[in-house]
Amino acid sequence: MRFETLTVHTGRPIEPGTGAVTPSITLSTTFERADDGSFRQDIYTRLGNPNRSALETALAALEGGKAALAFASGQAAAAAVLQSLTTDDHIILSDDLYHGVRHYAQEVMSRWGLQYDSADMRDPTNVKRALKPNTRLVWLETPSNPSLKIVDIAAVAEIAHQAGALCLVDNSWATPVLQRPLQFGADIVMHSTTKYLGGHSDVLGGALILRETSGGLEERLRTIQTLGGSVPSPFDCWLLLRSLPTLPIRVREQSASAEKIAFYLNEHPRVEVVHYPGLPTHAGHEIAGAQMSSFGGMLSFQVKGGQAEALAFAGRLNIFTRATSLGGVESLIEHRASIEGADSPTPPNLLRASIGLEHVDDLIDDLAQALET
Ligand SMILES: *Cc1c(COP(=O)(O)O)cnc(C)c1O
Numbered sequence: 001m002r003f004e005t006l007t008v009h010t011g012r013p014i015e016p017g018t019g020a021v022t023p024s025i026t027l028s029t030t031f032e033r034a035d036d037g038s039f040r041q042d043i044y045t046r047l048g049n050p051n052r053s054a055l056e057t058a059l060a061a062l063e064g065g066k067a068a069l070a071f072a073s074g075q076a077a078a079a080a081v082l083q084s085l086t087t088d089d090h091i092i093l094s095d096d097l098y099h100g101v102r103h104y105a106q107e108v109m110s111r112w113g114l115q116y117d118s119a120d121m122r123d124p125t126n127v128k129r130a131l132k133p134n135t136r137l138v139w140l141e142t143p144s145n146p147s148l149k150i151v152d153i154a155a156v157a158e159i160a161h162q163a164g165a166l167c168l169v170d171n172s173w174a175t176p177v178l179q180r181p182l183q184f185g186a187d188i189v190m191h192s193t194t195k196y197l198g199g200h201s202d203v204l205g206g207a208l209i210l211r212e213t214s215g216g217l218e219e220r221l222r223t224i225q226t227l228g229g230s231v232p233s234p235f236d237c238w239l240l241l242r243s244l245p246t247l248p249i250r251v252r253e254q255s256a257s258a259e260k261i262a263f264y265l266n267e268h269p270r271v272e273v274v275h276y277p278g279l280p281t282h283a284g285h286e287i288a289g290a291q292m293s294s295f296g297g298m299l300s301f302q303v304k305g306g307q308a309e310a311l312a313f314a315g316r317l318n319i320f321t322r323a324t325s326l327g328g329v330e331s332l333i334e335h336r337a338s339i340e341g342a343d344s345p346t347p348p349n350l351l352r353a354s355i356g357l358e359h360v361d362d363l364i365d366d367l368a369q370a371l372e373t
Pocket of ligand 1: 073191192
């Protein structure tokens with residue numbers, strides 16, 4: 001089956017008892033056992049629930065993986081991966097990645113003995129250089145947050161595998177509509193499903209999708225998921241599953257609009273630089289073109305001037321809302337340096353935009369009036 005058909009039908013069978021076309025929400029936390037102690041499907045909702053199983057089945061299918069695990073947030077999914085490592089393991093993180101992952105490695109996992117280094121993975125030889133005998137995991141994001149750097153997934157996965165390490169790709173921005181990292185050799189795909197997969201800024205969630213189920217990784221992660229207990233509620237799983245059939249059309253439209261906006265901003269005299277892999281001048285344009293089917297709904301740009309000019313410009317926008325997060329139906333704009341804190345490497349005049357489903361000409365008009373006043 002093709003991707004669009006999978007999004008509509010995987011994890012959504014007609015319910016045998018009632019004929020319901022849309023899945024029911026199973027709120028029960030516990031499930032009846034038979035006289036011999038056996039159970040039908042689930043025992044207790046922290047361990048498993050019909051809505052979570054349906055969501056996990058769908059997510060595995062969309063990324064082309066053998067298994068998926070759903071979590072209460074993207075950070076819970078990321079934390080589970082880090083907790084699956086052992087004391088004194090070493091990991092390599094992309095130098096430009098979701099700040100919460102770096103902070104978790106730094107503030108929590110370092111106390112457990114996890115060592116990490118960062119590398120600019122646009123040049124895969126930097127990954128090779130950062131390898132240590134105890135490197136177990138290489139963690140990358142492409143396009144990256146917030147600078148839209150592009151990393152060659154196949155090249156980095158190969159370097160990781162040669163060193164006996166796993167390769168994880170945070171695919172929250174590209175989504176499986178535009179990029180399927182497991183096909184390029186990644187072992188784990190991570191999602192903040194809060195973003196495009198949820199798509200409506202109304203549900204928090206995370207997921208891990210695995211290329212293989214052998215090797216013990218799935219069991220280790222499953223144990224952390226069910227014993228750690230950072231699981232999504234049945235309603236959250238239901239909302240996410242409901243969002244998946246519209247994922248392809250949402251993401252393609254958002255990506256087409258972002259591309260038009262990137263070209264518009266790129267020509268504007270008050271804009272210093274636009275970071276968008278769809279621009280032919282972007283350093284990662286060719287690699288992105290090879291591993292993505294289009295360039296995505298996220299872009300960032302630096303307005304001329306400093307932090308004050310960037311904040312004032314964002315304040316003049318009427319359709320874009322100044323808020324964090326991304327991937328929803330509404331366009332959002334954010335000054336990343338403010339949210340990332342004092343140690344942020346993000347330039348002070350950089351704004352990050354998540355392009356929604358408004359008419360692209362209205363968005364361009366809004367940007368134009370805010371740039372020209
Ligand atoms: C938002 C985000 C996360 C964190 O996910 P939460 O759902 O907020 O916990 C991780 N990675 C990326 C790329 C994100 O955008």
